[in-house]
Amino acid sequence: MTKQIETYLRALKRQLWLRGVFDPDTFAEVESHLLEAVEAGIRRGLSEEESERQALERFGSVKVVSLAFEKERNSLMQNLLLVFAVLAGLFSAYVDSRPNWDDTGILVGGILLISGLLTLLGHRRPWLIALAVGIWIPVHEIYKSHDLMMLIVLLIPLIGAYGGWLVRLGIQKTFHPA
């Protein structure tokens, strides 16, 4: 494998990792495709360098290809992250409702961390993650005390979710493909 293909594969792998695609079979498949395309070009009479250039051009830029993988992966991944957010939110509401539970700091930290982690891992709607994680405690409290001010508690998962989302955007911008 030559430098052009190696450089492309390294950049693609990095972008796919950043977008949450870790499947080694995908990388092997892309590599196999590119090598086959280069060989076909050489058989058509192209120089190795020109054949690689054309193979990479036809395959698509790192950005286009990684976005296509991200888009296809998203529906399943987004749903899984959302289900996890709902489960984590229900668990935190259950813990909060225990009469002997009085460590609010740990609960707030946990909600911040989970909300941030789920958007950092790739969920594209921070507000939805914040609602899924954070709505259950206020709902329970409003049910008990009819105090709508409890909705202010939603600020905690909102801060966590948007924090994680911003960190992910920062990482993607830092390693933005050429």
Add this chain to the structure above:
Amino acid sequence: MAGMLGEALKGHLDLLLLSILANGPAHGYAIIESLRARSEGVFDLPEGTVYPALHRLENQRLLKSNWSEDSGRRKRTYQLTPKGQQALNTRQDEWLKFSRAVNATVGL
């Protein structure tokens, strides 16, 4: 024109991929070459964007894949499942109705 074709193609990519694999198992490179050849070069997507679609069809159990070794290189071969064949039949019928309606509307 190329942009419009690209957008239109994305909407029908599943049908095209299933149709190509109805002829028998093939690996990614061969599927993409077949797509280009059968359309006489009109369907010319960035090749790398076809793989996510193949993976999605596999996740939907419309395709299955196997790895094999060919000339010292590992290759992933895709083939249609019975569910994929059913999906293909349904989408072909839908396409036929759609294309007839469009042709009748535009007067072709």
